[in-house]
Amino acid sequence: MTAVSTIESVGVWLVGARGSIGAMTIASLALMAEREVGTSGLVTARPEFAHADLVSPVGLVVSGHDVSDIPLIDTIRRLWKEGKLEGDLNKIGDRIVEVEARLKNGVRAGEFPNDVAAVAQLRHDLDEFKTQYGLSRLIVINVASTEQHSPEASAIPSYESLRKVAEKNTVLAASSLYAWAAFEGGDAFIDFTPSQGFRLPALLDLAQSKRCLYMGSDGKTGETLVKSILVELFRRRNLQVDSWFGQNILGNRDGATLSDPYVKVSKVKSKDRGLRSALGDAVDSRVGIDYVKSLGEWKIAWDFIRFTGFLGCGMNMQFTWTGYDSVLATPLVIDLIRLTDLAMRRGERGAMPFLAPFFKDPFGIDEFRLVSQDEALLAWLQLGQEACLVAEGHNA
């Protein structure tokens, strides 16, 4: 870890703070402060990031929203037990209590008469947090469960139109309410889920006028991560991939949500696009996701790849990935905060294409391959925004 380079305070606002990733992020930061855990899995702990003057995780001030009432410590104990995780939880009880005291209620369906009222409440919570802790910068990051997209919201062409509609109606998905609230105050917004979030013309319009930073979506933690590496093999060796079938099974809340066919379809889509972009449209690709309760936080993926080599010879490769989902996600959340903070200090604004390696569906980025994405991140670290993969249009 690099030393803290600033006495300014950086705030982190977790949307879905009581969920697996949220709770694990809170506990991990506390354990890091107690020097109870190492840095395996943290991208920004690689030597290449050593001189980048990134904010220390230990100094971050954390809070968040959630609609659940489950005590943080219960979720944390469950996660630590199930994954045989390291770090003495007894040492961080006070820190957990302290964060828990700051948490605010998230927006529940039907709670507010219209979206403007809901956003006002959320914004109030964020402002209070910034004031109370004298925060120089605030990064809002969505780590809540996947939710349905709102087609109506996509159709609203500008922030102005949105305000008009939202003064009387509820049209936005919850994730978009949080994004709106963040942008309203000039804060950064990161979407770690496949939800709609900031991906609306109206909110991009707002972000631009407020000069906000934003990026997403859908943290790349498992099967897609492997895919985004393995495609290189077939490309570099000029091997024709005929079909790539992937099947995920998982037992956490994300899995249960995905058993809803509507949500399932949107998840499947976002994974698919990348593979075709890397291997061409000829590849017959499918991804399945199923809920298997007894797996808990563990996520197993099996992929079967059928390819044709020289002389028309059909061959195959298959892999099984066994990952503990939130353990793979949490360090990426911390990485995203550290890198977004750097971008804020550098005065950047708009989409952050250099964060592409962290997402299954990086906003505005066509490059699916992890190595290229990561090289672009390293280049940005050296040179700043201009070195980056080119985002498509929205990043004015």
Added chain:
Amino acid sequence: MTAVSTIESVGVWLVGARGSIGAMTIASLALMAEREVGTSGLVTARPEFAHADLVSPVGLVVSGHDVSDIPLIDTIRRLWKEGKLEGDLNKIGDRIVEVEARLKNGVRAGEFPNDVAAVAQLRHDLDEFKTQYGLSRLIVINVASTEQHSPEASAIPSYESLRKVAEKNTVLAASSLYAWAAFEGGDAFIDFTPSQGFRLPALLDLAQSKRCLYMGSDGKTGETLVKSILVELFRRRNLQVDSWFGQNILGNRDGATLSDPYVKVSKVKSKDRGLRSALGDAVDSRVGIDYVKSLGEWKIAWDFIRFTGFLGCGMNMQFTWTGYDSVLATPLVIDLIRLTDLAMRRGERGAMPFLAPFFKDPFGIDEFRLVSQDEALLAWLQLGQEACLVAEGHNA
């Protein structure tokens, strides 16, 4: 495929011409001339190579050495049947007969009184071939079976010392005799096997004085290929690989040879070095190779990778690779010939570090990762030798 850019003739000399890779190379070039097969699996058929003015595979003049008497067509028919390969073999009967007529006997143990006499005979065969077909350039490529290394040969410090010893004794492994013969006439030598070949101080000495091109060793076709891609995942995500266990089973001559424990050990070593270079010395890595006759040319590899993520969480990934060994190797042999020919035309000499992506154990190269190796190859294609990964020392 690019158009042929030269009326000069390029010769290819296959050491082990009657083996699986040798015979498949001969048949594939004939089928390509008949437009019977596509270019899947050929690295040099990628768009990035389209403007590189590479020699057309169709124009290559092929011959070689072998100690076996098995008719080419028998091996070819067996390979095509076993792998369900495409291309009408009936159309290439004449071409196969024509190549077969050119083949010469390889060196058998005890046949010559000393190594100098053996090399003289081999060189005679090469010269005759060059004269008869008016070849402008000759590339000798070793695709014979793996053989034991000669520790005595490694200890000989210079070409001068080697000549003295070799005038009266037989000290070199067969692969080194072929390398010596190639260098003696200024020809290029490529080692597609893990044998000793040119990897002797005395032969490197000779190659330098004769300004020869050379590279090796051990074609990267299967499990190591996958490894050299997958390591990126763990490096880029800063995941600590605790152990990486690989097991190969195969049923061809290579597998039978490897059941000899002595040879097995040397094969295992060459694969191991790369993984440690990419992931650090902490990784506990083992590779096993076993012979399972009923698999024939098919090679199955199972790798189990145990890694530790954030919070000390142990996770794993496993893959199974099912490849038809010679189908994966043959296009690489054709690629190596085309790229070596370009280097010869460019007036380069010494080791060819830009060919690293083709080898399990690239001579003088520490970079194990395929993507980096391939990027260096593309850079060389644009800019020439100076753009390359730096070889260690020997490439004066």
Added chain:
Amino acid sequence: MTAVSTIESVGVWLVGARGSIGAMTIASLALMAEREVGTSGLVTARPEFAHADLVSPVGLVVSGHDVSDIPLIDTIRRLWKEGKLEGDLNKIGDRIVEVEARLKNGVRAGEFPNDVAAVAQLRHDLDEFKTQYGLSRLIVINVASTEQHSPEASAIPSYESLRKVAEKNTVLAASSLYAWAAFEGGDAFIDFTPSQGFRLPALLDLAQSKRCLYMGSDGKTGETLVKSILVELFRRRNLQVDSWFGQNILGNRDGATLSDPYVKVSKVKSKDRGLRSALGDAVDSRVGIDYVKSLGEWKIAWDFIRFTGFLGCGMNMQFTWTGYDSVLATPLVIDLIRLTDLAMRRGERGAMPFLAPFFKDPFGIDEFRLVSQDEALLAWLQLGQEACLVAEGHNA
């Protein structure tokens, strides 16, 4: 193979004769007559069946129905090429032509004004076949594609009611029309598909009054076969299976049909029941089936089994099965014919519970485990019907 023990002729009527299994059955019987193929995969070629006086496959007279016009030889050549199958197809051209000449058109939707008329036509075809070849016994076996069940048909309580409805309407699934036609003439009916076939109160009523033999459904060729063996491990060792997730991918017509969600659900159900019967209701079990065109006839199944051992320790087993679907099915079709013929000669009637090992969803049988089913078959072979697993009710 045992010698033919009778000069009586036995007829086989394939419903779906031009499909993969139908065409392969026809070609295989022809190749067996030419002594071109061995007996691997034929259950009745095991030593335990040697003294059972089973009809020789070579003497069977074959015909069938199909709605397709694809020439048998085209399907046969495709199957042999894709699976690298043995046997010289050139030797059986005449035999294939001979069978093809006998084939009749199957029932197409909307072709007949009512079901009675359709059955009359089908029965006419069967009677003509029996007369023309002087057949002593006829076995009708459904090897057509999976089709939707007809809920209305299930509700018809008796044969009498069925006739009344069917004189004016079309209510039955095609598979049931064939079963009806078979029973009408006292012939045996076997359902190798998961279709509705004879599984209607009205048709069971008819079968009983006509003293017919029948059995089904859904040939047990792949993943379910493995399951029906592996459950023994967990039962015998008293290991608690928490979840058993299975995923099948396949590229043949069956796979394409199953991409229809309606059909998919019924297929999934029939596989599920068995696992629960063997491991208890606590097991969380799911089976997925997806169509991956490039696999052709090959069927890949991946199963992930999570179980809890002593001291609450969570462990797992996973397997991948790579099978050529029709090659696994065809010998079972031949087995079923030979065993049904024996039952006919023994004067048995009703359901044939001893055929349970051949089916995913054996009619009236709760025993899911292959070993027990197979032991019951061997006992029947020795002792006749009374030794059998007890069918539930319908086998009066």
Added chain:
Amino acid sequence: MTAVSTIESVGVWLVGARGSIGAMTIASLALMAEREVGTSGLVTARPEFAHADLVSPVGLVVSGHDVSDIPLIDTIRRLWKEGKLEGDLNKIGDRIVEVEARLKNGVRAGEFPNDVAAVAQLRHDLDEFKTQYGLSRLIVINVASTEQHSPEASAIPSYESLRKVAEKNTVLAASSLYAWAAFEGGDAFIDFTPSQGFRLPALLDLAQSKRCLYMGSDGKTGETLVKSILVELFRRRNLQVDSWFGQNILGNRDGATLSDPYVKVSKVKSKDRGLRSALGDAVDSRVGIDYVKSLGEWKIAWDFIRFTGFLGCGMNMQFTWTGYDSVLATPLVIDLIRLTDLAMRRGERGAMPFLAPFFKDPFGIDEFRLVSQDEALLAWLQLGQEACLVAEGHNA
């Protein structure tokens, strides 16, 4: 668990009491007494054993030998942590201390001048234990690490000859010393390891004269267990298995021991014999075992099975087994004790062929298949010894 049916005390003597299996057995019995753990994995907890009047595990009096000094509780804590095992260890501290106080030093190489002296000491320890706790019956069970066989010991034809040799020399492997000591006092001896143990003409001679019970060897806990089930699939379906390749990786002491090539060979042999007995000599079968330290007690096995179906079609199945070795072994140890105790009470003597399902290499038994072995065990439970699989010769 059945109720305790006797007020007699049954003693268990663990050879290798401080090893993984030994320590886990001690802890498990203590946890069972505290009602902290369930019966998953215990064969004798299946309903079929409910009326068999087996001794309750809770009443067993345990002690043992070991050459190690590692405190029981350290090993226990390591095993529980690594495997996320259930049961509150804090509740059994006193019980562990109590057992630990009884443990005796095992025989170390070179400690005694000759084998007779060593056996005398071991016998003394056993007698003292029996007297002190008023034990009615004692079962000695070897759960120590695998050790080399002594070829000299095998050549000694009778107990009489053994005594003569052993009065002056050390010829027996340690496992055989323990077996001798057990038989000397009429106690039962079970070998859960692949060591030589009682498998010597001289010791079988002694066992017969002392009317002792004995059985082994090598607990069937993982890959061989799966094999002994899966072979049924290929046999019952008449599928020709061409090759069966198995690879085990494990990180415990057993794995480290097996990295000694000499020991490795003997382990491999014992696994191989069974597969050939079940599938015929044509199967090309290999088993590899390698040590991968980071796996700890976890044992991963990968098996690749290549088989030929109808029409010469090559297909395959592969599986990966992920088991926690001592968790799979420990309940079998408890089962063996309970069943051996029953045999003692029934007045049986000699080899116990009904215990075949528990061993990779069951003494005197050719039947490799688990289902058959287990059925024989159930038959014995009902009827006694005469119902059993016939042992070959030695069981006079």
